[in-house]
Amino acid sequence: GQQVMQIPQYQHVQEGEDFTTYCNSSTTLSNIQWYKQRPGGHPVFLIQLVKSGEVKKQKRLTFQFGEAKKNSSLHITATQTTDVGTYFCAGPSGNEKLTFGTGTRLTIIP
Amino acid sequence: KAGVTQTPRYLIKTRGQQVTLSCSPISGHRSVSWYQQTPGQGLQFLFEYFSETQRNKGNFPGRFSGRQFSNSRSEMNVSTLELGDSALYLCASSFQGGGTGELFFGEGSRLTVL
Numbered sequence: 001g002q003q004v005m006q007i008p009q010y011q012h013v014q015e016g017e018d019f020t021t022y023c024n025s026s027t028t029l030s031n032i033q034w035y036k037q038r039p040g041g042h043p044v045f046l047i048q049l050v051k052s053g054e055v056k057k058q059k060r061l062t063f064q065f066g067e068a069k070k071n072s073s074l075h076i077t078a079t080q081t082t083d084v085g086t087y088f089c090a091g092p093s094g095n096e097k098l099t100f101g102t103g104t105r106l107t108i109i110p
Numbered sequence: 111k112a113g114v115t116q117t118p119r120y121l122i123k124t125r126g127q128q129v130t131l132s133c134s135p136i137s138g139h140r141s142v143s144w145y146q147q148t149p150g151q152g153l154q155f156l157f158e159y160f161s162e163t164q165r166n167k168g169n170f171p172g173r174f175s176g177r178q179f180s181n182s183r184s185e186m187n188v189s190t191l192e193l194g195d196s197a198l199y200l201c202a203s204s205f206q207g208g209g210t211g212e213l214f215f216g217e218g219s220r221l222t223v224l
Contacts, residue, residue, distance in 0.1 A: 001169070031210060042200060042215040043153070088153065092209025097166045098143065100153035 002027045002093035006101040014109045019076040021104035023089035030092055032065050032072040035100075038085040046074075081108050112136065114203050114216035122222045128189040131219045133201030135182050139214070141165075141207025142184040144176060147198040147218070156199075159184055160207050188221075196223045 003026040013019050023032065031050045035043040047056055049065035049072065056063045062075045072089055089101040115134040123129050135142050144156040155168035159178035176186040182203075188195055198220050202213035 033212070035213075042217055043202075043213070044215070045212040048210075048212065090153075090213075095166060096208035096210075097155055097158070097168070098209040098213070099155060100145070102152050 002091075002097075002099050004089060004091060004099050004101040006087075006089060006104050008104055009102065010105050010107070012107045012109060013079050015081060016078050019079050019083070019106055021074050021087050021089075021106075023072040023074075023101050025070045025091050025099075027093060028069050030069075032069075033090045033098075034063060034072075034074055035088045035090060036085050037088065037103075041085075043088060076106075079106070079108055081110060084108050114201060114214050116199075116201050116216035116219050118219060119217060120220050120222075122224060123191050124224050125191055125193060127191050128187060129191060129221060130185055130187045131199055131201075131221075133184045133186075133203075133216060135184070135201075135203030136214055139203040139205050140182055141204045142178055142182065143202045143204070143207070143213065144184070144186050145200045145202065146170075147200055148196075153200070156186065158207055165207065191223045193223050196221060 006023050033048045034046040037043045053067045054065040060077045064073045086103045086105045088103045092098050117132045141160045143158040146154045157176050158166040162178045173189045178184045198218045200218045202215045204211050204213050
């Protein structure tokens with residue numbers, strides 16, 4: 001079945017440093033979604049990318065969808081303590097089942 | 111508008127028992143998906159219901175079942191509980207479902223099996 005892997009699994013950064021998480025799917029995706037889950041919370045939708053090579057920005061967050069629509073990345077510029085949490089990518093398989101990536105847990109060192 | 115509501119929020123059961131979890135989606139959303147979240151396995155898809163029909167099912171044993179009512183509220187049931195069923199069960203609603211469009215998650219039901 002479809003597998004969606006994310007690297008790294010954990011990332012510790014100093015406040016103010018940049019952060020990037022990478023998402024790779026074993027199959028081509030019709031779209032890629034990104035979610036953030038704060039500690040003790042539930043996943044919250046960040047964005048959906050649909051087009052090959054698409055790049056979208058939300059303030060300090062930049063999302064990219066690969067040309068082959070099998071990979072994606074999330075980059076955070078100048079991290080802040082509010083960025084703490086686990087970031088998940090998610091993409092639908094051929095039968096439209098939304099599969100979540102393994103997640104990247106970001107911790108910020110003040 | 112009100113968000114996704116899951117009940118109960120916390121529950122403790124013993125092995126062999128069964129449990130029913132409830133999810134009320136956002137008004138107007140016809141798709142409800144269920145996910146199991148554990149530290150080791152991440153977010154695992156259980157099933158999706160759309161307009162009272164199961165649209166998709168994940169790779170879980172038959173002990174895990176669900177249903178959706180005409181008002182889009184959904185329930186999931188786990189029978190013959192095992193220790194490994196301890197997890198956070200998340201319900202998510204969406205307008206379209208089928209892997210497209212934003213999922214709105216509830217706070218989850220945290221199940222502990224002793």
